[in-house]
Amino acid sequence: MILRHCLAVCAVVSLAAGASLPIAKPEAVGISSARLARVGTALKAEIDGGLYPGAVVAIVRRGKLVYYEAFGSVDKTSGKPMPKDAIFTIASMTKPLTATGALMLIEEGRLLLNDPVGKYLPQLDNVMVATPTGTEPVHRKPTIQDLMRHTAGFTYGNRGTSLLYKLYPQSSNEAADTMTSDAFLKTLGGLPLFYQPGTHWDYSFGMDLTGLTIEAVTKQKLSDYLRERLFTPLGMVDTGFIVPAEKASRFAKPLPVDPVTGKPQAFRNPVNPPKFDCGGGCIYSTAMDYARFAEMLRSKGRFEDRQYLGRKTIEYMTSDQLGPEVDTEKLREFPNMNGYGFGLSVAVRKGGGVSGIMGTAGDFDWGGANGTYFWVDPKEELVVVFMAAAPGDMRVHVRQMITTLVLQSLD
Numbered sequence: 001m002i003l004r005h006c007l008a009v010c011a012v013v014s015l016a017a018g019a020s021l022p023i024a025k026p027e028a029v030g031i032s033s034a035r036l037a038r039v040g041t042a043l044k045a046e047i048d049g050g051l052y053p054g055a056v057v058a059i060v061r062r063g064k065l066v067y068y069e070a071f072g073s074v075d076k077t078s079g080k081p082m083p084k085d086a087i088f089t090i091a092s093m094t095k096p097l098t099a100t101g102a103l104m105l106i107e108e109g110r111l112l113l114n115d116p117v118g119k120y121l122p123q124l125d126n127v128m129v130a131t132p133t134g135t136e137p138v139h140r141k142p143t144i145q146d147l148m149r150h151t152a153g154f155t156y157g158n159r160g161t162s163l164l165y166k167l168y169p170q171s172s173n174e175a176a177d178t179m180t181s182d183a184f185l186k187t188l189g190g191l192p193l194f195y196q197p198g199t200h201w202d203y204s205f206g207m208d209l210t211g212l213t214i215e216a217v218t219k220q221k222l223s224d225y226l227r228e229r230l231f232t233p234l235g236m237v238d239t240g241f242i243v244p245a246e247k248a249s250r251f252a253k254p255l256p257v258d259p260v261t262g263k264p265q266a267f268r269n270p271v272n273p274p275k276f277d278c279g280g281g282c283i284y285s286t287a288m289d290y291a292r293f294a295e296m297l298r299s300k301g302r303f304e305d306r307q308y309l310g311r312k313t314i315e316y317m318t319s320d321q322l323g324p325e326v327d328t329e330k331l332r333e334f335p336n337m338n339g340y341g342f343g344l345s346v347a348v349r350k351g352g353g354v355s356g357i358m359g360t361a362g363d364f365d366w367g368g369a370n371g372t373y374f375w376v377d378p379k380e381e382l383v384v385v386f387m388a389a390a391p392g393d394m395r396v397h398v399r400q401m402i403t404t405l406v407l408q409s410l411d
Contacts, residue, residue, distance in 0.1 A: 021292065024064035026409070029381075031059075031066055035409035040069060042405055047072035051259050052371065052390035052398070054082035054252065056287040059406060060295050060383040068288070075253045085288065086252045087243050088387045089267050091173070091281045091368030095207040097239075097293065098279030099148055099345035101226050102210050103313050110217050116141035117152065117209060120216040123189035124209070129153060130164055130192040142197040144213065147206035148344040149321040153193030154204040159330075167191055171369075172208050172281030176274035181212055184276065201322055201342060202330045211279020222277035233306060234296060236289040241277050243270035243284050251284075252389040254370070260393050267370065267389070281368070287387045290374060294383045298376045317344045318364045318378075335396045357400050358407045371395045375403065380410065 026033045036059075043055055054072025058065065070082040105111040111120075118125025118141060127142070128135040142152035157168035168191060169175035175184050188209075194202060211222045218225050223241045231239050243251050254265040274282050292303065297318070301309035309317075320341030322328055331337050331347075339354030340347045346364040349355065365375030371390030376383050386402045388395070 021060065021065045021288070021295075022063060024062075024066055026061075026066045029061040029064050029066060030411040031061060032409050032411060036067060036406075038409070039067065039402070039405045040071065042401060043071045046398075050255070052388050052394055053255055054086075055386065055388040055390075055398075056082060056084055056086055056088075057387075057402070058287040058291040058383075058385045060291055060298075062381045063295065063299070065291075074250065076255055077253070080249075082252070083250060085238060085250060085286050086387070087238055087247060087250045087270070087284050087286055088252045088372055088389060089270065089368070089370045090283055090285050090290070090372045090387075091370045093285070093290065093366060093368045093372050093374060094172075094279060094281050094283040095345040096297075096366060097226060097230065097283060098207045098211045098214070098222070099317065100230060100293075100297075100309065101214050101222070101279075102144070102148065103309055103317060103344070104229055105214065105217055107310060107313055111144060111213070113143065113145040113148075115144050117144065117147060117213070120213045121185055121209065123185040127153070127189065128192045129196050130194060135192045138193070139196050140198065142193070144210065145321070145344075146197050147204075147210045147213070149342055150201050150204045150206050151198050151322070151326055152204065152206055152209075153195045153197050153200070153202075154188065154206060154209070155194050155202040156204060159203060164192070164194065169205070172205065172278045173268065173274070175205070175208065176276050176278035176282050177268060179275060181215075181276035184208070185212065195327075199325065200327045200330065203334075205280060207345060208278045208280040211277060214279070215277075222279055230293070230308065231289075234289075234292050234303060234308070236285065236292060239283060239285040239289045241282050241284070242273050245271055252387070254389040254391055258392050258394075265391060287385045290372075290387075291383060291385045294374050294376050294385060298378055298381070298383050318346060318348055318362075318376075319343055320348045320350065336400060357403055359403070367395065367399055369395070371398070373399045373402070382406070382410075 053076040056070045059067035070084045074082045074086050146152035157165050157170040296303035300311040301314045322341045336357045346366050349359045349363045351361045360379050363377040367373035371388040373386045
């Protein structure tokens with residue numbers, strides 16, 4: 001009721017610490033209110049059915065906030081209602097934030113995309129490549145671009161079952177929780193790559209290594225750098241690598257048991273800092289904080305009165321970076337990535353069809369393993385952020401559903 005009243009009479013939605021977004025009625029920006037109401041109907045049905053504890057959705061079109069709602073519980077065990085400013089572990093939605101930080105340095109001439117990774121992280125300067133019979137030298141050294149588009153030859157240990165996969169750290173969060181950055185780099189530097197750089201796309205530690213490259217260039221912790229250059233200026237007041245104790249009651253928790261597999265579910269304690277700031281998966285955020293960031297990307301790098309990245313930089317970041325020489329079989333293992341290429345940290349849609357989900361050529365997106373998702377459709381001037389504590393297979397289902405529900409509401 002409060003939101004409906006505000007949509008009718010307010011000029012802005014006040015967030016915190018002065019942060020705000022202009023708002024509009026859906027019809028004012030070409031969206032049907034009646035059809036948009038299907039979002040809430042569908043989410044409530046699934047939450048009531050015990051599929052996930054709750055969710056927050058923010059939708060922005062033509063720079064105006066038209067939908068901002070919370071559903072279900074922030075903690076199913078306690079039954080506490082989900083607040084709109086609930087804080088979520090966004091996992092791999094960390095990656096576009098880190099990529100933006102790196103692109104700022106590239107725009108300043110402090111970093112080049114074609115630079116070899118070993119120029120900044122010497123532990124990785126002499127990597128070899130695994131072969132069926134042993135190892136071989138790299139044909140060329142992996143570059144910063146390779147890191148940001150996942151073609152450097154690294155991958156996550158949880159992406160396979162061979163001995164080499166078992167030797168690799170399992171994930172960004174597992175590495176950051178158990179290793180210092182020095183130990184992480186030493187481990188990766190002592191293992192062979194899975195592929196020759198530039199020949200295969202495979203989801204990876206690329207953005208974790210990009211984050212450590214940022215630290216090497218700036219001599220700052222990644223958390224400090226992103227806070228100064230991105231989070232604070234953008235008004236992302238609840239975004240960071242930990243959740244302060246005074247905000248912990250707003251942290252969204254998963255269901256105790258996965259409704260699909262029956263296995264226990266739990267997230268790491270968000271109050272505890274990681275051993276290093278992992279740029280691939282360690283950030284916490286809110287729907288509105290991330291909507292501000294995504295709207296900056298949609299607006300060609302500009303938000304309010306500040307230019308964060310240049311127009312051409314955003315166009316390059318969100319262009320398909322995978323040429324015909326790159327094997328994309330691993331990308332197609334991700335549900336609904338058929339018909340998509342990959343930019344710098346985001347998936348990029350190639351055409352209107354082919355994929356099993358609606359969309360527009362040139363839209364870009366990415367999600368997190370723990371249930372969060374965002375996408376930007378530049379042609380439709382649309383930003384959508386979906387936040388839920390829904391790890392496992394359920395997150396894949398919800399991403400498809402929320403995309404369809406939003407797009408079917410456009411006039």
